[in-house]
Amino acid sequence: xxxxxxxxxxxxxxxxxxxxxxxxxxxxxxxxxxxxxxxxxxxxxxxxxxxxxxxxxxxxxxxxxxxxxxxxxxxxxxxxxxxxxxxxxxxxxxxxxxxxxxxxxxxxxxxxxxxxxxxxxxxxxxxxxxxxxxxxxxxxxxxxxxxxxxxxxxxxxxxxxxxxxxxxxxxxxxxxxxxxxxxxxxxxxxxxxxxxxxxxxxxxxxxxxxxxxxxxxxxxxxxxxxxxx
Amino acid sequence: xxxxxxxxxxxxxxxxxxxxxxxxxxxxxxxxxxxxxxxxxxxxxxxxxxxxxxxxxxxxxxxxxxxxxxxxxxxxxxxxxxxxxxxxxxxxxxxxxxxxxxxxxxxxxxxxxx
Numbered sequence: 001x002x003x004x005x006x007x008x009x010x011x012x013x014x015x016x017x018x019x020x021x022x023x024x025x026x027x028x029x030x031x032x033x034x035x036x037x038x039x040x041x042x043x044x045x046x047x048x049x050x051x052x053x054x055x056x057x058x059x060x061x062x063x064x065x066x067x068x069x070x071x072x073x074x075x076x077x078x079x080x081x082x083x084x085x086x087x088x089x090x091x092x093x094x095x096x097x098x099x100x101x102x103x104x105x106x107x108x109x110x111x112x113x114x115x116x117x118x119x120x121x122x123x124x125x126x127x128x129x130x131x132x133x134x135x136x137x138x139x140x141x142x143x144x145x146x147x148x149x150x151x152x153x154x155x156x157x158x159x160x161x162x163x164x165x166x167x168x169x170x171x172x173x174x175x176x177x178x179x180x181x182x183x184x185x186x187x188x189x190x191x192x193x194x195x196x197x198x199x200x201x202x203x204x205x206x207x208x209x210x211x212x213x214x215x216x217x218x219x220x221x222x223x224x225x226x227x228x229x
Numbered sequence: 230x231x232x233x234x235x236x237x238x239x240x241x242x243x244x245x246x247x248x249x250x251x252x253x254x255x256x257x258x259x260x261x262x263x264x265x266x267x268x269x270x271x272x273x274x275x276x277x278x279x280x281x282x283x284x285x286x287x288x289x290x291x292x293x294x295x296x297x298x299x300x301x302x303x304x305x306x307x308x309x310x311x312x313x314x315x316x317x318x319x320x321x322x323x324x325x326x327x328x329x330x331x332x333x334x335x336x337x338x339x340x341x342x343x
Binding site (some may be wrong): 006007008009010011012013015017045052095097127128129130134153156157158160161188189190191193 | 235236238239242246250252258259264265266267309313314315316317324325326334335336337338339340341342
């Protein structure tokens, strides 16, 4: 008699391994009181300039660090090193996204308890990073005014997975006749209720709102922990 | 293009489950949500490439596409959406961020041959 069933039910998430590591990371971040932000966008949307400005503005008040994903170069880490905070480059080779295992292995010798904020700059790509949980508290999708208002409609999956949208390079909005209501409408269509911030890393416009947003988000998380401990 | 690594994970999972039962795999059934971030056609071609010269070379990949469903706060019911560019109730047009299905990226079942 043959006892092997013809159909075997499995019901396992294909990214189970990533999800498990992300889950472990999330607990570690929570325990250490570090608030983790995952920045996703297309290449050239101004992630690195935005992050450099963020790190420089935050460093006097908070303990901040960054992990930066890139396919081939260390240019981003070198630029970010100017902000004088700990920065580590993750070179992914041909891999188009960061995954939780890369984050875990690159954090090995960092003491998370000594950090208030950890920023992760994902590989410039609006497709692949959407499927990979990195254990972050906040996923921020960046979109520059030069990319056009319909970007959210072209990449709905990643926008739908984001917690916040940041529109960058607003100093160029006039030059490219950026249609603000259309951009907002498209973002809301794809991800109803998403909060939208407007920044220019170049002029500094909107940076205070952004810093206020993440510091209050972190406060909520930390106070929540105190409340439950 | 992360479909290749997704295809390899699917093969690893199937190999492990089938190996445990010393069975051969005829087909792998996968659920793919419209918001999973994985494209069906790309996954199929990546899978064809990934299975070459493995023990699963003859195993078919059967993909079930799962549309997005939201919970509509106004209708107070699960509803379909017009498209993934418009996450709102297909009946009353109320937007909703409560996604009930459509993010699946799951191996659901294997067809085995002993």
